[in-house]
Amino acid sequence: MAVQVTESPKGTAVPTAPVTPAASGPVDLGPAAALSCRECGQRFDLGPIFACAECFGPLEVAYDLPTGDPHALRQRIEAGPNNIWRYAPLLPVPADVAAKPNLNPGLTKLVQADRLARELGVTGGLYVKDDSGNPTHSFKDRVVAIAVEAARAFGFTTLSCSSTGNLAGAVGAAAARAGFRSCVFIPHDLEAGKVVMAAVYGGELVGIEGTYDDVNRFCSELIGDPLGEGWGFVNVNLRPYYGEGSKTLAYEICEQLGWEIPDQIVIPVASGSQLTKIDKGLKELIKLGLVEDKPYKIFGAQAEGCSPVSRAFKDGHDVVRPVKPDTIAKSLAIGNPADGPYVLDIARRTGGAVEDVNDEQVVEAIKLLARTEGIFAETAGGVTVGVTRKLIESGQLDPTLTTVVLNTGDGLKTLDAVAPTTGPTATIKPSIDAFRAAGLAS
Amino acid sequence: MAVQVTESPKGTAVPTAPVTPAASGPVDLGPAAALSCRECGQRFDLGPIFACAECFGPLEVAYDLPTGDPHALRQRIEAGPNNIWRYAPLLPVPADVAAKPNLNPGLTKLVQADRLARELGVTGGLYVKDDSGNPTHSFKDRVVAIAVEAARAFGFTTLSCSSTGNLAGAVGAAAARAGFRSCVFIPHDLEAGKVVMAAVYGGELVGIEGTYDDVNRFCSELIGDPLGEGWGFVNVNLRPYYGEGSKTLAYEICEQLGWEIPDQIVIPVASGSQLTKIDKGLKELIKLGLVEDKPYKIFGAQAEGCSPVSRAFKDGHDVVRPVKPDTIAKSLAIGNPADGPYVLDIARRTGGAVEDVNDEQVVEAIKLLARTEGIFAETAGGVTVGVTRKLIESGQLDPTLTTVVLNTGDGLKTLDAVAPTTGPTATIKPSIDAFRAAGLAS
Known part of the structure; x- marks a missing residue:
C-alpha cells in the first residue's frame, strides 16, 4: 500500500x-x-x-x-471520556478511537428546563438536549x-x-x-x-x-x-x-436521565436520518439491557415551509411527496427527505406524530427558549420548541410525561432569523433622569 | 423581608x-x-x-x-458535576449550588494540540484550553x-x-x-x-x-x-x-493534566483579572495539596493596539500607563487595566513575560489554530496563540516544557476579523472538467 x-x-x-x-x-x-x-x-x-x-x-x-452483564457495560461507559467515545462499544469505531485526533463531540448538556416547562404547561419534566455545546456548535x-x-x-x-x-x-x-x-x-x-x-x-x-x-x-x-x-x-x-453518530443522542439522553428512556422525544426532521437513528439507539439500549424496556413516543418537527413529512403524516400517507423549501429554518430545508418514510413509520409505531410550525412561530420559540433557559438556539431549535408547544395545545403530546426536546444548533449561526425583531428596549442619554423617564428601573 | x-x-x-x-x-x-x-x-x-x-x-x-486529606478532596471533586460546581468547596458559593438554576459553565476541553505544537516547534506538550465550549461561548x-x-x-x-x-x-x-x-x-x-x-x-x-x-x-x-x-x-x-470564576480555569487545567500544574500558561490580558485569578487558583491548589508544588511561569498576552501592560513589562515599569485602544481584539481592548500592576508582578515573580502581537498576527494566529486543531477562536484566542509563537521565537517561552494556551472566546462572534482574508479557494461551474482545471483534485 x-x-x-x-x-x-x-x-x-x-x-x-x-x-x-x-x-x-x-x-x-x-x-x-x-x-x-x-x-x-x-x-x-x-x-x-x-x-x-x-x-x-x-x-x-x-x-x-x-453481550454480558449490562451493569458492567454501564460502568465501562460511565468511566469513559466525556464525549461520544464513551459509547465506542456501540459505534462503528475502533476500540482505541479516543486516542486518535478527533474533535471529540458529545456529552452536551441535557438541561432541565423548569422555566420553559412552566410556560408550556409541562408538569412531567421537560429537558432540552442542547447540542449547541458541540465543538462547531x-x-x-x-x-x-x-x-x-x-x-x-x-x-x-x-x-x-x-x-x-x-x-x-x-x-x-x-x-x-x-x-x-x-x-x-x-x-x-x-x-x-x-x-x-x-x-x-x-x-x-x-x-x-x-x-x-x-x-x-x-x-x-x-x-x-x-x-x-x-x-x-x-x-x-x-x-x-x-448516520450512526446520531445514535449517541439517544445514548446520552438516557444516561443523563439515569439510564431511563424518556416518555416523549421531539426531534427535528431534515432528511429524517437523525430521528431514525435515535430510535435505533433506543432499541439498542433496550436490547443490551442498559435501560428498562418501556414505551416511548417519538415526534418529528418540521418548518411549515418545508414540511413534506408532516404533510404525509397528517394525510395518512406512507409516501412523502417532495416540496420546494421556503423557510428560515435552512438547516432543515430538505424538500425530498430520504428517510421520510422511516420517520412516518416510527412516529406511527410509537404513538408519536409529525407536526410543523410557521416561520413566525419558529422565531417566537427561539425567543421563548432564550428568555426562559438562556439557550440561544438555531432555527431548528425554534422548530422543535414551537412544535412541542403546538403538540401540547393539540393534545398529541402529554404534558404530564417526561419530555425531551432537541436543540441541534446555535443561534449565532442564524442571527438573521431573529434580528428584525430583536433589539434594545430603549436608547437613552447617559443620565439618571433619562433612565428614570424610560421607566425601566423597577 | x-x-x-x-x-x-x-x-x-x-x-x-x-x-x-x-x-x-x-x-x-x-x-x-x-x-x-x-x-x-x-x-x-x-x-x-x-x-x-x-x-x-x-x-x-x-x-x-x-483542610484534611487532599486525596479525599480530589475524589469529591472528580465525583462532582461536569462543570465548575465540582469545585464548589473552593468557590464563594453555597454547598448546594449545583441544585440551583444556573448555566453551569466550565469543564471545557483541554485540547492536546499536537499539530499546532509541530507548527510552533513545541516538543514539551502543548494544550489549548478552549473556553468557546461554554454555554454562551x-x-x-x-x-x-x-x-x-x-x-x-x-x-x-x-x-x-x-x-x-x-x-x-x-x-x-x-x-x-x-x-x-x-x-x-x-x-x-x-x-x-x-x-x-x-x-x-x-x-x-x-x-x-x-x-x-x-x-x-x-x-x-x-x-x-x-x-x-x-x-x-x-x-x-x-x-x-x-472575578473568582476565573480560578476555575486553573483548577480545570490542572485536573485535566492529571492534577499537575503546567510549566507555562499563556493568558490574555484585558483588565488583567483573569490572569491574577488563575495565579490565585494555582496557589490554592498547592496550599491544599491537590497538586505538587512546582515552579510555573505565567505569560500575559495583549494586542499591540492595546498593550499598556506589555509596554510596562518591557520598559521595566511598575506602573501601567493608560492607552486609547485601537485593535481588532475588542474583547481585550481595556486601555486602563485595573489589575495591570498585579499582572506585571505575577509575570515577573514567576519568570514569565507580557508580550503583544499586531492585528495581522492575530488574524494569522486565528487561522493557524483553525487549520491545525479545528478550533475557531475569537480574536482574543488569536492574541494568545500569536503571542505564544512570538515568545518562542524570542526564547522567552521554552518549547521543551508543557505549555497551556487559553482561548477564551468564539470566532463566530468576531467573524469580521477574518472575513476580509477568508474565502473560497475557487469558484467553478458544476462539471468535472471545470474541477480538473481548478487543480484541486490531488
Missing part, C-alpha cells in the same frame, strides 16, 4: 494516512460487523458504499454488540466524528461534502484536527458569514456556480470519477457510518 | 427572589469567609461591596478552605455564574452590566436561566449582530448615547442612586465574587 510521508519538525519522515483506499481488506471498526440493506436485508462487507447492490436500498451498519460534529474514523479505516486522505451551513464547518474543523485534507463544495452565492465559517479551517472550499442541487449532482459525479479517488464524502459514500 | 410573588401556571403564588438586598445579614457563600483588601489587608463582611473603605483598594474573597460564563450566586445570596433581583460584547450575552443568558430580571447597558452604536446576541435573552437592553466610557460612568452613577436598589452589577458591586 502506498504511504504518504511528510516532514516532521525534526526532519524525520513520518507516515500519515495511506493514499489509496484500503476498502478491500478487513477493517477494524469495532463492533461494526457488516453493512446491511434497510430494505432487503442483504449484507455487505464494511466499505465505502451506501446503496444496496441488489435493490438500491440504503445501507446501514449491522453490529456484533457486546451543531449536532453535525457527532456524525462527522464517526465519518472521520471510517475515512481513516478506509484509507481516505480527503474529507468532503456538499453543504450550505453547519456541515461545511463541521467537516472543515474535523478534517483539520484529524490531519485530513478537506474539500467542501458550497453554492457560490452563500452568505458571506457562512463562507467564513466554512473557509476558516484552511481546507479547500469550492463555490459551485449553481443551486444546492447542482452542487449535490456534481459531488455524485465526482465520486464516480477517478478525480475523486481517495475522497470520503461524509454524507455520501461514508453515509452509513456518518 | 419583602418577598416578590409570581403566579405559577397552576395559579398558586410561588415565592421568588426577595426584593430588597439582604446584604446586612449573614450570607451562605460556602467557604467564602470575608472580603479582604488586596492592598491593605483590611477585612470586611461578605456583601455587595468592591472597594476598601480604608484605602480604596480592590476587595477580593478570603476563604476558610477545606466565552469564559465570561464562568465569572457570571459566580456573580449570579452572589446576587442570589444578597437578595438582588436584577442583574446588570455594561458591555460591548461577550459579557452582555453571558449576563442576559444567565439571568434568564436563573430567573433574574436583567438590564444590560451598551453603547447605542454597537454592531447589529452584537445587539441581537445581547437582546435575544429577553432582558432589558439599553443603548446609551455615548461611548463605552459614558456607559460605565452612567452605571457607576446608577449604583449610587435609589433607582439602582436591588441591582447587582456583575462586574462592579459583585466584582469580588465574579
Whole structure:
C-alpha cells in the first residue's frame, strides 16, 4: 500500500494516512460487523458504499454488540471520556478511537428546563438536549466524528461534502484536527458569514456556480470519477457510518436521565436520518439491557415551509411527496427527505406524530427558549420548541410525561432569523433622569 | 423581608427572589469567609461591596478552605458535576449550588494540540484550553455564574452590566436561566449582530448615547442612586465574587493534566483579572495539596493596539500607563487595566513575560489554530496563540516544557476579523472538467 510521508519538525519522515483506499481488506471498526440493506436485508462487507447492490436500498451498519452483564457495560461507559467515545462499544469505531485526533463531540448538556416547562404547561419534566455545546456548535460534529474514523479505516486522505451551513464547518474543523485534507463544495452565492465559517479551517472550499442541487449532482459525479479517488464524502459514500453518530443522542439522553428512556422525544426532521437513528439507539439500549424496556413516543418537527413529512403524516400517507423549501429554518430545508418514510413509520409505531410550525412561530420559540433557559438556539431549535408547544395545545403530546426536546444548533449561526425583531428596549442619554423617564428601573 | 410573588401556571403564588438586598445579614457563600483588601489587608463582611473603605483598594474573597486529606478532596471533586460546581468547596458559593438554576459553565476541553505544537516547534506538550465550549461561548460564563450566586445570596433581583460584547450575552443568558430580571447597558452604536446576541435573552437592553466610557460612568452613577436598589452589577458591586470564576480555569487545567500544574500558561490580558485569578487558583491548589508544588511561569498576552501592560513589562515599569485602544481584539481592548500592576508582578515573580502581537498576527494566529486543531477562536484566542509563537521565537517561552494556551472566546462572534482574508479557494461551474482545471483534485 502506498504511504504518504511528510516532514516532521525534526526532519524525520513520518507516515500519515495511506493514499489509496484500503476498502478491500478487513477493517477494524469495532463492533461494526457488516453493512446491511434497510430494505432487503442483504449484507455487505464494511466499505465505502451506501446503496444496496441488489435493490438500491440504503445501507446501514449491522453490529456484533457486546453481550454480558449490562451493569458492567454501564460502568465501562460511565468511566469513559466525556464525549461520544464513551459509547465506542456501540459505534462503528475502533476500540482505541479516543486516542486518535478527533474533535471529540458529545456529552452536551441535557438541561432541565423548569422555566420553559412552566410556560408550556409541562408538569412531567421537560429537558432540552442542547447540542449547541458541540465543538462547531451543531449536532453535525457527532456524525462527522464517526465519518472521520471510517475515512481513516478506509484509507481516505480527503474529507468532503456538499453543504450550505453547519456541515461545511463541521467537516472543515474535523478534517483539520484529524490531519485530513478537506474539500467542501458550497453554492457560490452563500452568505458571506457562512463562507467564513466554512473557509476558516484552511481546507479547500469550492463555490459551485449553481443551486444546492447542482452542487449535490456534481459531488455524485465526482465520486464516480477517478478525480475523486481517495475522497470520503461524509454524507455520501461514508453515509452509513456518518448516520450512526446520531445514535449517541439517544445514548446520552438516557444516561443523563439515569439510564431511563424518556416518555416523549421531539426531534427535528431534515432528511429524517437523525430521528431514525435515535430510535435505533433506543432499541439498542433496550436490547443490551442498559435501560428498562418501556414505551416511548417519538415526534418529528418540521418548518411549515418545508414540511413534506408532516404533510404525509397528517394525510395518512406512507409516501412523502417532495416540496420546494421556503423557510428560515435552512438547516432543515430538505424538500425530498430520504428517510421520510422511516420517520412516518416510527412516529406511527410509537404513538408519536409529525407536526410543523410557521416561520413566525419558529422565531417566537427561539425567543421563548432564550428568555426562559438562556439557550440561544438555531432555527431548528425554534422548530422543535414551537412544535412541542403546538403538540401540547393539540393534545398529541402529554404534558404530564417526561419530555425531551432537541436543540441541534446555535443561534449565532442564524442571527438573521431573529434580528428584525430583536433589539434594545430603549436608547437613552447617559443620565439618571433619562433612565428614570424610560421607566425601566423597577 | 419583602418577598416578590409570581403566579405559577397552576395559579398558586410561588415565592421568588426577595426584593430588597439582604446584604446586612449573614450570607451562605460556602467557604467564602470575608472580603479582604488586596492592598491593605483590611477585612470586611461578605456583601455587595468592591472597594476598601480604608484605602480604596480592590476587595477580593478570603476563604476558610477545606483542610484534611487532599486525596479525599480530589475524589469529591472528580465525583462532582461536569462543570465548575465540582469545585464548589473552593468557590464563594453555597454547598448546594449545583441544585440551583444556573448555566453551569466550565469543564471545557483541554485540547492536546499536537499539530499546532509541530507548527510552533513545541516538543514539551502543548494544550489549548478552549473556553468557546461554554454555554454562551466565552469564559465570561464562568465569572457570571459566580456573580449570579452572589446576587442570589444578597437578595438582588436584577442583574446588570455594561458591555460591548461577550459579557452582555453571558449576563442576559444567565439571568434568564436563573430567573433574574436583567438590564444590560451598551453603547447605542454597537454592531447589529452584537445587539441581537445581547437582546435575544429577553432582558432589558439599553443603548446609551455615548461611548463605552459614558456607559460605565452612567452605571457607576446608577449604583449610587435609589433607582439602582436591588441591582447587582456583575462586574462592579459583585466584582469580588465574579472575578473568582476565573480560578476555575486553573483548577480545570490542572485536573485535566492529571492534577499537575503546567510549566507555562499563556493568558490574555484585558483588565488583567483573569490572569491574577488563575495565579490565585494555582496557589490554592498547592496550599491544599491537590497538586505538587512546582515552579510555573505565567505569560500575559495583549494586542499591540492595546498593550499598556506589555509596554510596562518591557520598559521595566511598575506602573501601567493608560492607552486609547485601537485593535481588532475588542474583547481585550481595556486601555486602563485595573489589575495591570498585579499582572506585571505575577509575570515577573514567576519568570514569565507580557508580550503583544499586531492585528495581522492575530488574524494569522486565528487561522493557524483553525487549520491545525479545528478550533475557531475569537480574536482574543488569536492574541494568545500569536503571542505564544512570538515568545518562542524570542526564547522567552521554552518549547521543551508543557505549555497551556487559553482561548477564551468564539470566532463566530468576531467573524469580521477574518472575513476580509477568508474565502473560497475557487469558484467553478458544476462539471468535472471545470474541477480538473481548478487543480484541486490531488
